[in-house]
Amino acid sequence: MEPTGAVRDVGVEDLFFSVTDHKGIIRQVNATFARLSATSREDLVGHSHNVVRHPMMPGGAFRMMWDRLLAGRPFVGYVHNLAADGVRYDVFATITPLPDGGFLSVRTAPLVEDSFVLMSMLYEATCDLEYQLRSDGMSRADAATRGADHLQGLIEDGGMGSYDEVMLGMLPAEVSTLEAALGGLPERPQASGPLREMLEELRSVFADLTVLMVRLDPISELMRDMGDAVYVLQGTIDRSTALAAMIAAKPELDDQFESLVEPLRRWMSMGGEMDALMHALMAEMGEVREVAARSRFLIALARLHQYMTGYYLAELIDRKAGSEEALPAVGLLCEALESGFRDLETQAPVHLEAVDRAIVRIEDAAQLLQAPSRVMAEWDAVASQRDLPGPVADLLPQIEAELEASDRAVRQLRAIGARCADSGAPADTAALRAGAARISGLAQGLASAGA
Known part of the structure; x- marks a missing residue:
């Protein structure tokens, strides 16, 4: 044709x-x-x-x-x-x-x-x-x-990565749009017997999946906030290192000020280590984002299969013409649901491990950033009690401003770590699989009774 x-x-x-x-x-x-x-x-x-x-x-x-x-x-x-x-x-x-x-x-x-x-x-x-x-x-x-x-080349040229990455974003977007258009699972208050049990079980599993999806929703926002925090920190590190180098190089600081110059040298020596840690931190958060995208994909897949299951259960309850095909469809969809929940069960520890590594890296960054901050705070305290040459004294307000910015960034990092921990809360995937199995069992019972 x-x-x-x-x-x-x-x-x-x-x-x-x-x-x-x-x-x-x-x-x-x-x-x-x-x-x-x-x-x-x-x-x-x-x-x-x-x-x-x-x-x-x-x-x-x-x-x-x-x-x-x-x-x-x-x-x-x-x-x-x-x-x-x-x-x-x-x-x-x-x-x-x-x-x-x-x-x-x-x-x-x-x-x-x-x-x-x-x-x-x-x-x-x-x-x-x-x-x-x-x-x-x-x-x-x-x-x-x-x-x-x-x-695949066209996808890469468009800045979308691989087709697998495209799929990870495509399915959740389509399913969430479908959910908004349909307005939720079908409701049939007049249903009774096994069909009512199946629909109620389906709604219970759907609610559990909603909780999981809500936990994952903040990941993209976390990545944005982490990027902002790292950008601020990197700027603070660069500016503070430049200030330390500028002060240490002042000819006005002769041998009598050696006790002040030495902490500045320690600060400057930490710059490379802090840069490396910032890059490692972003890499860990990138892994969290990728793992979360995979989890969202599996959840969206399960929700789509649940919508289909609810659609066919509603047909059976309404005794719609041609609904005889619905019962075997429910069985197949429940098979797919159970398989998807097994995949989600396999994915759960991967997600948790990625989140745990990111949290450890965030705390490492916070601890490391506090070390040079303490050095500079110590220097600032001593310097404020000395009669410094004018060109050096003029730079003190800038040092204090960078110390405050660094403290704020460390607090923000730790807050992001706490939010990251919330996104990694374990899922009761065994309960999800059990729910799908109960629906499948009820469907098989109805099919046997009909036969």
Whole structure:
């Protein structure tokens, strides 16, 4: 089917999914997928997912996808799809490996417009390259490999780092926008029995994840504050070192002032050590940011799967037409949830260790900064009692100002350390997995009763 140029809107409530085997052959779809693709479920199941591939999608994007999925990692990205009637429909796809070797793909409307438009532009440029390579006789597989490299290069040239880094920011942004649009999990006060239990359990797990997400939210602000503090400290160190050197070099300070010059030399000797510590501190905080981004990604993935689970539970409670597909979907989503919580459980100690290292480094910096401050405070106290030459005495107010600035920066560092510790509070991931398992067990019980 050739594209007609028409575009079919995907609504914010169009949450849909498909399940494939390890080769991408469709095993299960829902009614929303069939409607948007203008294809019956019977004509989708048993066919490759390529059945909805749009020519505007570069092979390189799918190569990047398969590289990650076959390594056991989730993949997220924007996808242009082609329906059987030639109409394009755009989605945000989140694909996760399943325990049986297959894959669960959850699709929603692309809601972060800037990200979607940017990636569409990069896809178009990559498609142009791949078309030229194939025209020159290159195979589709080799052109896709070159396309993946080209797409990654475009991302790097845009200052976005790797595609993995793009994914870490893309998924939380899309999920938070979806949450704002949907207004929370479905509420069905009229529900009873196992369906009510499942929805209540889902809401409980969702609340626990919200607490985790709130703990991670301040990380970007922490990084900004840390950068500001280090900038102030670096300026204080540089200015104080320059002042110390200027005073020590004054010809007016002859041998009788040696007791004053010696502390200045000690101050100047600490400059290199403090510079190195500031760089190490920023590196540690950068690691905290990266680990936190990974944690946020896993939490966003779990929240998306929870929204899908809630959506299908609401269909079952409402006895919506076609809801017979909802129960097996709930089971699959719970499998994905449990797998995601295991990943989060693995990630938790990594996050805690990164936070602990950063806190230690912050305290090291605070302690080290206090040493030269004490030296200069001692010098200032002695100097203020001596009859100093005019050019030296004129510099005393500057020394005192830098000492005050250094003290403020040390206090700010320690406050950042305390906030950093709050972000590393341990998560009860075992309870999260238990909640997902209870929902899955209830779903299996309902399925058995229905059979």
